[in-house]
Amino acid sequence: MAANLPYEVKRLIYGYVDIEALKSLRLVSTSWAVVGLETLLLPCFTIKSYSLDIPRLISIGASPNVSRQAARVIRKVKFYSSVDFVPTREEQEALEELDAIIERRHLDDEQERDRDSLIRAFRQAPQVTTLDVVCPNPFKHRILRKVWEEYNMETYRSLQSQRGSSQLVDILAAAKQAGLEIQHMGHDQLTSFFFSGEEDLVTPDIYGYLNGLKSLNLTICDQPQEFLSNGIASTRLRKRISASPNLENIYLKFELLLPVPLDFLPQTPPCPTKLHTLSLSGVSMDTAQFFSFLGRQVDSLRRLSILGELVDGSWKAFLEAIRDKFGSTLEKFQVSGVLKSLEADGETWMLLPIYKADWTDFYSTFRDTRRTKDLEDFVLRGGDWPMTKEDDISSLLT
Helix, strand or coil, rough: CCHHHHHHHHHHHHCCCCHHHHHHHHCCHHHHHHHHHHHHCEEEECCCCCHHHEEEEEEEHHHHHHHHHHHHCCEEEEEECCCCCCHHHHCCCCCCHHHHHHHHHHHHHHCCCCCHHHHHHHHHCCCCCCEEEECCCCCCCCHHHHHHHHHHHHHHHHHHHHHHHHHHHHHHHHHHHHCCCCEEEEEEEEEEEHHCCCCCCCCCCHHHHHHHHEEEEEECCCCCCCHHCHHHEEEEEHHHHCCCCCCCCEEEECCCCCCCCHCCCCCCCCCCCCCCCEEEEEEEECCHHHHHHHHHHHCCCCCEEEEEEEECCCCHHHHHHHHHHCCCCCEEECCCCEEEEECCCCCCECCCCCCCCCCCCCCCCCCCCCHHHHHHHHHCCCCCCCCCHEEEEECHCC
């Protein structure tokens, strides 16, 4: 009787069981196995550990049924970027998880250097179009998590700059050799070394491979300010963007002590001409450079987010220019964070975001977002200018 249940009912049952029960249900019959296979394979394959998950993806090819299903279902591969963590002697006494993490890191180091294995793994999922490198807190223990949050940035930036950059290049090279058509790429903790090293880590063939990229999502971290002090960093980032003329979505967040000039935006072809979404955070806004880049996006731009410092003119004049050029076609807009104007008597605002990075609504419980919404209304719908002297926090920062 159970074997004759409709397909939809079986899917509902699978949704209510744990992994062990799921494995048992797949043994009931061929039809139960097929439904279970679809449940086991998700569109996003996550690689948390090179030593565990790369062999797991390769092993998919051992079964023709599983291999065919994987090739059809898997569209995205997400990498967890692991970083060595070195505690003090006193802290080590409290970190019961650390030995296991370090042991796994040693195994991952060996597997990570084996590009051939990564290529074979990618070939089991030929429909993958998205590569993400994420850097979450690797620990479960409360004390470990707290210590990691305190040391993570400094450890990653100072010790792992070259390694983290090499990892991304290796992933791209393996994806290219495996024949994957990558359209979306993201890294949430890329160090400035990726752009400022003595040699460009991205080879000409990889630049060519990025030609079909539709979205680029990078958070760039830089403790010693290498991105600003090294003249080639902006040039290389501009080259990355220019290599992908079909970009529809650009998200660039700079986690630096000082804002980054807009030199990294291409001003002449080749450059994107189909941009739908642009998010810039931690930048120094030069009006001429900004509008020169966006001048080619008038027909396509629908979402715009800015967090930064204005180097010329007032925010009101700047937002009026955005309204006049794009207000009739934009669907969503926000300026958020601490927004400074470098004029002698220029304003400084503190605005909470109304949208998350993926442009879903963000409802803050800490402070009223009314002003941010009013500014969106000013740009998109020609509303009244909402800002007053009471909104200027310049005096609080001096």
